[in-house]
Amino acid sequence: MTGGSSEGKPDGAETSVRARILSQEQRLTASEKRVCEVLLSDYPMAGMQSITKLAELSCVSSPTVIRMARKLGYEGFPELQNALRDEVADRIKAPALKRDARGGDGHVLHRFADALIGNLTRSLERMDTAMFDEVAELLADTSRHAYFLGGRITGANAAYFHNHMQIIRTGVTLLDQGPSVWPHYLLDMGERSVLVLFDIRRYEKDLLRLAELAQGRGATIVLFTDQWGSPIAQVARHVFHLQVEAPSNWDSTTAILAVVEALIAEVQAKRWDESQERLEELEAMFSSTRVFRSGG
Amino acid sequence: MTGGSSEGKPDGAETSVRARILSQEQRLTASEKRVCEVLLSDYPMAGMQSITKLAELSCVSSPTVIRMARKLGYEGFPELQNALRDEVADRIKAPALKRDARGGDGHVLHRFADALIGNLTRSLERMDTAMFDEVAELLADTSRHAYFLGGRITGANAAYFHNHMQIIRTGVTLLDQGPSVWPHYLLDMGERSVLVLFDIRRYEKDLLRLAELAQGRGATIVLFTDQWGSPIAQVARHVFHLQVEAPSNWDSTTAILAVVEALIAEVQAKRWDESQERLEELEAMFSSTRVFRSGG
DNA sequence: TCTAGTTTGTAACTATTGCTACAAGCGGAG
DNA sequence: CTCCGCTTGTAGCAATAGTTACAAACTAGA
DSSP: OOOOSSSSOOOSSOSOHHHHHHHHGGGSOHHHHHHHHHHHHTTTGGGGSOHHHHHHHHTSOHHHHHHHHHHTTOSSHHHHHHHHHHHHHHHHOOSGGGGGGTTOOOOHHHHHHHHHHHHHHHHHHTOOHHHHHHHHHHHHOTTSEEEEEOOTTTHHHHHHHHHHHHHHOSSEEEOOSOGGGHHHHHTTOOTTEEEEEEEOSSOOHHHHHHHHHHHHTTOEEEEEEESSOOGGGGTOSEEEEEOOOOSSSSOOOHHHHHHHHHHHHHHHHHTHHHHHHHHHHHHHHHHTOOTTTOOO | OTTOSSSSOOOSSOSOHHHHHHHHGGGSOHHHHHHHHHHHHTTTGGGGSOHHHHHHHHTSOHHHHHHHHHHTTOSSHHHHHHHHHHHHHHHHHOTTOOSOTTTOOOOHHHHHHHHHHHHHHHHHHTOOHHHHHHHHHHHHOTTSEEEEEOOTTTHHHHHHHHHHHHHHOSSEEEOOSOGGGHHHHHTTOOTTEEEEEEEOSSOOHHHHHHHHHHHHTTOEEEEEEESSOOGGGGTOSEEEEEOOOOSSSSOOOHHHHHHHHHHHHHHHHHTHHHHHHHHHHHHHHHHTOOTTTTTO
């Protein structure tokens, strides 16, 4: 006992609850030890319930639990519980969000990257992998013509998707010439057409009109949109809801691009043989003849 | 809401809280979704605090949280919290389940996402934040004309970058018409020109030629390339080396897009007032007159 | 045995939590 | 524009959590 000044005092806020229990145990009374016993036997979840439950479980009264918490260096029971929760959080936290813990000094770039990783993770969480597979199947089917179109911001995504699909398979078209010529393409759309649309906020009326008309002609619509959902979702067969928020005035299309790239990979894998041939032909044209690149 | 019997009712007690959120999300109202958002963004620890704290964190009132819990199939908030605690207990108990947070069953999509997150993280680790700031400064300076150009795959990145910069500032040009017309642009390039190039493997000779000529005329070259580095790096003033490998036959430009978006955000922030004006003007043109959208 | 000190539980109190009832706000249909 | 239904927050309520004060019970030393 004695009054030794700092002999065994628990640290300010550094050590874990378990460590404090182990180091302070000899200072505790019998019933207090019983509480620790219970706590350690189902650590740390036993401490995540109410003080009353924990007291009952330990066959002591609630004030005993409080006294123990105090001797461990906490203000009261809630504080001990918070400490416990933080420990759990640390143990739960996946590799992804670890950044803020280490080097992440808070440069814009790092905060931005964290947000994008979060977007990607959360987008994936809520995505239906079965739907992903169906869409890949749909796009791998060359008996269906595929049309691609994006909005002001997502136009680049559409172009990127089209660009790759064009290399992999035949029968793809990019609608990049403005609404006035869309009707021409609509003429050819039917039951065996796939229309891949990109529409994030602010949603564009023209795209909705096009989607409605295409659906009316029996086309299958695949939509890439944000977490809130473009109105086009109403007429689309498959909808990818992707997180687009970023610490910026602009929405981020990174998650969209990620899924697009995954789809490209999957479609390519499904059509390995055919696309390989096609690629070789293309390479041949690029390297031997220089017709289309007119190398300067 | 009516009393639709079992249309989309959550299961008795089988499913996880996350699963219930995802399956019931479309039934929830806007504020209720906000709560789910917060809960998922720091799952499951965000739900381990008191209902009041969670409500505050989600910027809604506590009754909203209760209503959400009910719609998810729980009696009240404490029951939801118990479910959450059980999940945590499970996860803590078995550290064997290393497969991270989102029950990743190893679907292609998840493996792909893991790779992309890895790319982004590793790209960021080796990036010089000072260089990032310099480039942002460079692009925020309207006394310098900025040119954008990408290759076969990265063309979409260049277009995306240009598209946003065009909204934010004046004096930007996208070189998208093929090598034969590049010389025309070269005529205007000089000391106060910035040439933003994208070149990942396989590197394109034409781009290198252009870069050399531009450098000869005194232009500042900013290059986005892969981890191995395009030969253009030799003549570039600033080089972003980004990881592009993915479980695919194609390289991934996700990390590139991420940095581009971060740059857009940063430049926009630097030129807040001017770009704001510009944006308003643009919005006005879009909404009042419909000249350029010819609404179908 | 008595007494001083410690340990522990009981009971009462307060703060907070989780919940209900209601009314203001909002948006779409007629 | 009005009305209706849905959404949301405010205010109040009951229950419970955490805490305090105090007294009973136990321990140990004389």
